[in-house]
Amino acid sequence: MSSVRSIEVILEKMMDMVGSSKVEIFEIGEESRHEYQTLKKELSQIQEKVVQLIEQSxxxxxxxxxxxxxxxxxxxxxxxxxxxxxREAYEQANDxxxxxALLHQEEKQLRDRRDHIERRLMKLGETMERADHLINQINVVINYLTGDLQQVSDIIADAEEMQQFGLKIIQAQEEERKKISREIHDGPAQTMANVMLRSELVEKVLDQDGVExxxxxxxxxxxxxxxxxxxVRRIIYDLRPMTLDDLGLVPTLTKYxxxxxxxxxxxxxxxxxxxxxRLPSEMEVAIFRFIQEAVQNACKHAEATEIVVKMExxxxxxxxxxxxxxKGFDPAVKKEGSFGLVGMKERINMLDGRLSIDSKPGKGTLIMVQVPVKPPANNRVAEV
Structure with missing residues (x-):
């Protein structure tokens, strides 16, 4: 019994140490997450300030x-x-x-601060990801030490989240099928119906009015x-431009x-x-679809006469x-039945990117997105 008790005491101490480490890692993750949100807000303010400075300059x-x-x-x-x-002419020119010069200096400082925040946000994102990963690993260790193996499967895969994720995929597929069905019905299908009618008309014209x-x-x-x-070719192109795989993102965007x-x-x-x-295939597809959606929204819904697309x-x-x-819109007002912005945000979130939308009724729309380029996993250098 003494040996069993000794093992229990050792396990309890191990559990206390592991639990304490888990709390510390959680606090690190929460502090990083709080700093991330603060810097993200500051970055948005800096972006707005840069736009104002450019106009003022x-x-x-x-x-x-x-x-x-x-x-x-x-x-x-x-x-x-x-x-x-x-003297007035000299002073005015000098002023x-x-x-x-001061505006240019301030703009440079803001851009430097923006670049610093972007680098810091990427580091904080990695820190939060590592913290979450470590917490998950610690939870696995705790469950193994306590012998509750059932909880390990709960950590690896949450059934409710998997169900919701699968539902989202099905909904997205159904929406895409509905869109394609509507395009085919309103386009080629209507044309083919007209072709059938006109072909019958040709026979009548031939009999009544002659060959000419x-x-x-x-x-x-x-x-x-x-x-x-x-x-039909346009619909096929919208489904998947073949040039995206062959030539890459920039030539495909230029042509589109x-x-x-x-x-x-x-x-x-x-x-x-x-x-x-060339970027990873899934990244090229997501960025192309994002810009395609933004341009289509500007043409169809915003009734724009001029669109500028920049990519760095x-x-x-x-x-x-x-x-x-x-004509712009209010991003805070959600339009019922509209999933365009939701789809754009989802595409960027899948790439761990950041999306910023600046729009007001009657003032046009400015959409900015930043997507990190992640190297292949086998080329990453291990961090100490």
Whole structure:
């Protein structure tokens, strides 16, 4: 009995140590999570401030240009102006130059702070992930030490979460099927029905009006079939652009945006920064779908006349910006039956990215997204 008691005492001490370690790791994770939320809020404020500074710098640059032109005019005709006017021209030009320099310095400081916060957020995200992973491992150890093996399976897989996840997948599949069904019904199916009617009409025209009239009808019939074929190809392209696998994200986006501009009549400008590189397949698909959804929303719902798409590819992060001059909306108001923004957020969340939407009724929409580029698992360097 003494040996059994000794083992029990050892197990109790081990459990106390493991439990204490679990509490400390949990506190580290919570502190990191709190700092993450605080920095995320600060990052959003900095992004807004940068936009304001850019607008203010542009206005100051315009005033500075006018002041320099005024100073050049005064210097050229120095004798025609009083000392007060000369001094005022010099002081005004100098003041605008100083203001512009201060604005540029402030913008640089904000950008440096933004980059620092982004790096810190990535580190905090990794810390939270490791803390959660360690807590899960400790829970497994505790369950094994207590002999309650049933709880191990509860930690590895929660049945309720798996059920909800499966339900979401089914719902997403049904929504996609409904969308494709609606597009086929409203497009190619309607065209084919018209083709059948027009083919019967061709026979009647041939019998009543002769060959020439029938040729005109056949020409219209051929045009309808051609349009239907184009629509089918567009639906196939929307399902999965083959160029995405063959050529990569940038060429596929370039082609898609050019086709969208021709199809909708909306002016679409695409700016790409950084060095083109191939990304993991799931990442290229998610980013392409995200930009595609944003552009389609701007064309269909926002009634935009101009859309600007910017994408910057860095070694460890991809930044994308979609801006339109449409009618805008209130992001805080959820429209019943609309899942566009939800789908966009889900795509970015799957990549551990960050999404920012700035929009107001009548003021257009600005969407910014940042997605970290994660190297393959076998190429990662182990952290000490």
């Amino acid at each position: 542009e206005k100051t640059e315009l005033h500075s240009r006018f002041a320099r032109n005024r100073l050049a005019e005064v210097s050229k005709h120095f004798a025609s102006y009083s000392d007060e006017e000369v 605008y130059q100083v203001k512009l 009239k029938a040729r005109v009808e056949i020409h219209d019939l051929r045009r309808m079939v051609k349009n239907s074929l184009s629509e 945006l050019r086709n969208a501009e021709e199809h909708t009549g909306v002016s679409i400008t695409f700016h790409r920064l950084g060095k083109d590189q 590819m860095k070694k460890d992060i991809v930044n994308a910006v979609i801006k339109d001059d449409g």
